[in-house]
Amino acid sequence: MEQLALSVKELNKYFHEPQTFHVLKDISFEIKKGEFLALTGKSGSGKSTLLYILSTMDTAYEGTLTINGSKLTGKAQNELAAFRNEHIGFVFQFHYLLPEFSALDNVMLPALKLGKKPVEEIREKALENLKLLGIENQAMKPANKLSGGQQQLVAIARALINEPTIIMGDEPTGNLDSKNTRIVFDIFRELAKERGQTIIAVTHDDDFASNCDRILELMDGKLIHQ
Amino acid sequence: MIVSKTNYKIANAHLTSRLKQTLVAILSVTFGISMYIFMNSFMTGVNDTQTGLAFSTLAHIRIYNDIPKDNTNLFKNKVDDETLVKVRNPKIIQYTEGIKNSEKILNMLDTIPEISGITPQLNINVFFRNGATKVNGMLSGIDVVHEDQLFGTAQYVIEGNWIDLDRRSDGILLGSGLAKKLSLRLNDNVIVTTEEGITKNYKVIGIVETTLASVDNTRAYIRIGFARQLISKNIGYVTDIQINVKDYNNTAALSEQIRQMTPYKVEPWQEANGQLEAANKLRNIIAIAVSLTILIVAGFGIYNIMNMTVNEKIREIAILKAMGFDGKDIIQIFLTQSIIIGILGGIAGIVFGYLVSVVVNHIPFKIASLETLPITYRSSDYVMAFVFGLITTFIAGYLPAKKASQVDPVEIIRG
Numbered sequence: 001m002e003q004l005a006l007s008v009k010e011l012n013k014y015f016h017e018p019q020t021f022h023v024l025k026d027i028s029f030e031i032k033k034g035e036f037l038a039l040t041g042k043s044g045s046g047k048s049t050l051l052y053i054l055s056t057m058d059t060a061y062e063g064t065l066t067i068n069g070s071k072l073t074g075k076a077q078n079e080l081a082a083f084r085n086e087h088i089g090f091v092f093q094f095h096y097l098l099p100e101f102s103a104l105d106n107v108m109l110p111a112l113k114l115g116k117k118p119v120e121e122i123r124e125k126a127l128e129n130l131k132l133l134g135i136e137n138q139a140m141k142p143a144n145k146l147s148g149g150q151q152q153l154v155a156i157a158r159a160l161i162n163e164p165t166i167i168m169g170d171e172p173t174g175n176l177d178s179k180n181t182r183i184v185f186d187i188f189r190e191l192a193k194e195r196g197q198t199i200i201a202v203t204h205d206d207d208f209a210s211n212c213d214r215i216l217e218l219m220d221g222k223l224i225h226q
Numbered sequence: 227m228i229v230s231k232t233n234y235k236i237a238n239a240h241l242t243s244r245l246k247q248t249l250v251a252i253l254s255v256t257f258g259i260s261m262y263i264f265m266n267s268f269m270t271g272v273n274d275t276q277t278g279l280a281f282s283t284l285a286h287i288r289i290y291n292d293i294p295k296d297n298t299n300l301f302k303n304k305v306d307d308e309t310l311v312k313v314r315n316p317k318i319i320q321y322t323e324g325i326k327n328s329e330k331i332l333n334m335l336d337t338i339p340e341i342s343g344i345t346p347q348l349n350i351n352v353f354f355r356n357g358a359t360k361v362n363g364m365l366s367g368i369d370v371v372h373e374d375q376l377f378g379t380a381q382y383v384i385e386g387n388w389i390d391l392d393r394r395s396d397g398i399l400l401g402s403g404l405a406k407k408l409s410l411r412l413n414d415n416v417i418v419t420t421e422e423g424i425t426k427n428y429k430v431i432g433i434v435e436t437t438l439a440s441v442d443n444t445r446a447y448i449r450i451g452f453a454r455q456l457i458s459k460n461i462g463y464v465t466d467i468q469i470n471v472k473d474y475n476n477t478a479a480l481s482e483q484i485r486q487m488t489p490y491k492v493e494p495w496q497e498a499n500g501q502l503e504a505a506n507k508l509r510n511i512i513a514i515a516v517s518l519t520i521l522i523v524a525g526f527g528i529y530n531i532m533n534m535t536v537n538e539k540i541r542e543i544a545i546l547k548a549m550g551f552d553g554k555d556i557i558q559i560f561l562t563q564s565i566i567i568g569i570l571g572g573i574a575g576i577v578f579g580y581l582v583s584v585v586v587n588h589i590p591f592k593i594a595s596l597e598t599l600p601i602t603y604r605s606s607d608y609v610m611a612f613v614f615g616l617i618t619t620f621i622a623g624y625l626p627a628k629k630a631s632q633v634d635p636v637e638i639i640r641g
Contacts, residue, residue, distance in 0.1 A: 048640060057548060058636045078552040085550020092639055096545040100239035110549045112232040158549075170639075 004069070005166055005198040006031040006054065011063035013049060013221075023049050024061070025221045033165075034196040036189060038209035041218035047202050048170055050218065054200065055088060055168050056080045068165050085114050089159030091169040096155065099144035103130065103154045106143050111161045122161070129157040132187060148175045156184060160191070167191070169201040173208060185211065233555055236546075237562035240535060248567065251531045255571025255615055256578055258524030262517035262611040263579030268586065269513035270607070271600030273506045277474070279595060280502050282377050283441050284495055285345075285468035286477050289331065289484065292491040294321055324348075328464040331488055335469065340480055342472050345372035346464040348453040354400075354446065355417040356408040363404055363444040365418060367453020376470050379434065379447070385412050386432025391449050398428035402435040403443035418446075418456070426456055437594040518614070524571075525618035532564055532626040543630050544638035553631035560630050564623020565616070572615045576608050 348367035380388035477494035
């Protein structure tokens with residue numbers, strides 16, 4: 001049990017608009033700590049929907065979700081927010097930074113919210129993360145002055161700041177060129193191996209997926225490969 | 227609710243990134259609050275002028291001997307209901323007029339601390355004559371020093387000198403309208419005839435103009451002692467005792483207290499001049515209604531702008547929530563923005579409201595005794611405006627903030 005990062009039991013999800021539609025059908029799986037996992041499937045197969053349920057942001061589902069040994073199904077929104085802040089790092093398809101803030105401030109934000117470390121320490125850690133991704137020279141630039149690829153990297157640095165148990169990405173390398181994709185992939189691989197952090201990435205990139213430890217493949221809402 | 231540093235930082239970034247919108251929101255609060263201050267200062271100014279004018283001849287409390295009440299049934303309470311009484315054309319044969327032995331009442335009133343001034347008056351209905359012209363009017367025998375203390379009559383003397391009344395036994399001060407009707411000028415003679423037919427010649431030693439036509443057209447002043455001589459009354463005889471109190475809104479309780487001490491009629495100004503009080507209250511209601519409306523409109527302005535901000539920042543709200551900011555944080559972020567707008571707008575509104583009041587106070591308005599439009603500066607108006615302004619911005623900001631806190635991040639992030 002101690003080794004499990006995440007487990008899902010008999011997960012079912014319906015969309016009711018415009019008509020009732022069974023998106024995810026009886027999905028159950030377990031992910032161990034330190035696993036680097038790709039979630040694949042054709043467009044419309046339900047992989048993003050699954051990811052948002054795993055992220056705890058989507059709570060309208062049937063079944064149970066357990067992360068890090070704590071059952072999250074049925075918890076209040078504010079509790080889930082606090083949980084996300086500490087245990088889950090998120091990278092989105094379209095980066096989503098706060099445009100008024102500098103790259104560095106964006107990276108620091110989740111740690112400031114968590115408030116477990118002094119600001120100076122958070123700042124150093126944030127700079128270290130930016131350096132890891134090779135964009136430390138952009139730290140002071142406002143986020144809306146960065147290129148799409150740079151913003152994506154800042155978002156990844158932000159996801160790492162609280163050293164979360166699980167890092168989730170919805171096409172985390174979708175906006176990156178092959179060189180940067182390589183960098184990000186290597187970082188993810190290292191995080192999984194060295195720090196035991198679990199990575200779950202939704203991807204269309206077969207190359208990316210094939211290099212992961214494990215692939216979950218969805219088709220029409222069913223798990224066809226794990 | 228203590229705003230966390232991080233939330234404050236985000237709120238601040240939102241405000242400064244849309245400086246123009248923020249400024250418009252601040253201006254709408256500024257406008258609302260300054261108009262609230264101006265409207266109330268102006269209305270209070272008008273009220274104060276109006277009551278000031280009224281109190282130039284009207285005392286806060288008047289004591290006089292009222293004519294006996296309804297006396298058509300002289301046997302009331304004297305015979306039982308079984309007895310039939312019929313009196314044709316009843317008349318009162320005799321009753322005491324005026325207040326005799328006023329000294330006793332005056333001494334008693336002197337001991338009441340709430341009273342700020344007392345003056346006795348002897349008012350007589352007379353005819354003023356100059357040649358063939360005959361005008362009906364009121365001759366007031368007054369205490370020269372105390373009369374001026376209560377009503378400031380001396381400042382309305384436009385010709386001659388108020389204090390001369392004390393010096394000349396045949397001196398009279400005429401209202402300006404009365405003097406005009408009688409074609410009289412300073413140092414002319416006027417003949418006064420009382421109801422009893424006594425006639426006396428006076429010398430005009432001054433003209434009074436209070437701007438109240440009812441006073442200026444009918445009234446004349448002489449010293450009270452000489453008035454007693456004219457109608458052959460003893461020392462101590464007066465028709466009215468006029469009393470001013472420290473707070474003129476506070477006459478009811480005091481009147482009751484005085485009523486216990488004298489058999490005479492005690493009449494507070496509100497009773498005699500209900501229209502004055504009604505007008506004051508109505509003006510206050512108008513001022514409050516108008517200024518609150520303006521504040522509410524300003525509130526709608528803030529509501530609108532904050533709503534726009536929430537819609538504009540909806541992706542950021544979603545990302546903040548994904549990172550673990552909860553509903554309370556989001557409310558803090560947006561409520562902080564509107565409260566900052568409210569405080570800045572409030573401070574600017576207080577300054578601007580004061581400036582508008584000062585400017586209006588300098589606009590010439592030469593009617594009655596006024597020189598410029600009246601304004602009364604009261605700190606309570608400024609405090610109330612600020613408080614109401616903050617309440618308005620709080621409510622107007624809370625609704626969009628609440629909406630922002632309920633944003634579903636999944637819906638926004640998935641597009």
